[in-house]
Amino acid sequence: MNQWINVGDVMNMLSRIIKKRLLFGMSIVFISIGLSAIMTYVVMPLKFSSSTRLIAEIPESGDGNSGVSNVNFNLQMINTYKDIITKSNTVSNETYKRLRKSGEFKGTAADIKAMIRFNQEAESQMFSISATAENAYDAREIANMVAIVFQEQAAKVGTIAKVSVLEEAQLNIEPVSPKHTVMLLIGMIAGMILALVVAFILEVSDQRVTSINEVETIFSVPVIGTINLMSSEELSKKPIFANFDETLRKKKHRRRKRQRERL
The missing domain is CATH 3.30.70.1130 (EIF_2_alpha)
Known part of the structure; x- marks a missing residue:
């Protein structure tokens, strides 16, 4: 059976990856531009x-x-x-x-x-x-x-x-290479490509479920509710089951007392 690639799904996936790892991708781009600047202004000689x-x-x-x-x-x-x-x-x-x-x-x-x-x-x-x-x-x-x-x-x-x-040849004090603007532009483009590749690899290798949409996609069932993650400090301030036994015991005691009073 022929399987067609949905361009919309691909674009949505790329958009989600970019939003999720935006800071990571920007750091790679800036590092690439910095390396290009070092190569252009420091390492490569003027000609x-x-x-x-x-x-x-x-x-x-x-x-x-x-x-x-x-x-x-x-x-x-x-x-x-x-x-x-x-x-x-x-x-x-x-x-x-x-x-x-x-x-x-x-x-x-x-x-x-x-x-x-x-x-x-x-x-x-x-x-x-x-x-x-x-x-x-x-x-x-x-x-x-x-x-x-x-x-x-x-x-x-x-x-x-x-x-x-x-x-006759004249003195030309304007360097013909390296082309600073071109080199920086190449560094920026290379950094963007590298950032997309690395982000895609990290996204594919990450097997964790991080969103409701992923749960519905994997299990093909709708999500009817969610429980927020609570830190240990929040749990200590708001105990949920710490006094459950004591509360249950008091309720039983009051119910027995009411039954005796009726008798």
Whole structure:
């Protein structure tokens, strides 16, 4: 027999769980946000980025057949430049040597290779070289030096296209990562999900009957009355059965006395 899930019952159950464990869930959310804040503001280092823009172009030939063929050739050359910059060690090694001589960089050639990114603009002969580092000055110097070294390497390999720098990298003191707002939002969402999961697990594992509705659901009978739970102090102040025997004895004695009087 097919069993259909009642969405209303599910929503009611979730609502009941949230109301019952609201403080517990809020504590988990706040803890998650706090951990995200610690990771964002204390543990994760700030990173800065600078980029330089370049253009690849072929000198005009005198036959008048430049046009689309030259543009396509430039686009192919840009893909070659991307491989030279990001995959080959030539540019990163030479950049490292020059920066070490100037004493402005304390990392390695592998660090430089990991820092630089090649970004090609869609359907354009322009491209950019960006560098991301924990120091804004390092990011600017690396981006500019990589552009210079790449121009020299492109000339050495005998490419026809001419590479020119359109814009040098500028100092950017605004960090690009971590994104504080995004990280805190992720922490809040993760905390909410974790709180719901933990609350649901606790609710499912709790076998105690805590409401009249649960009694009626489990036993399929209506509840006609309830007895409130009394503390030991309330029981000591208001004894229910402490004088029951004495009261019963007095009643019997009065009844016997009345019967004798009638006789």
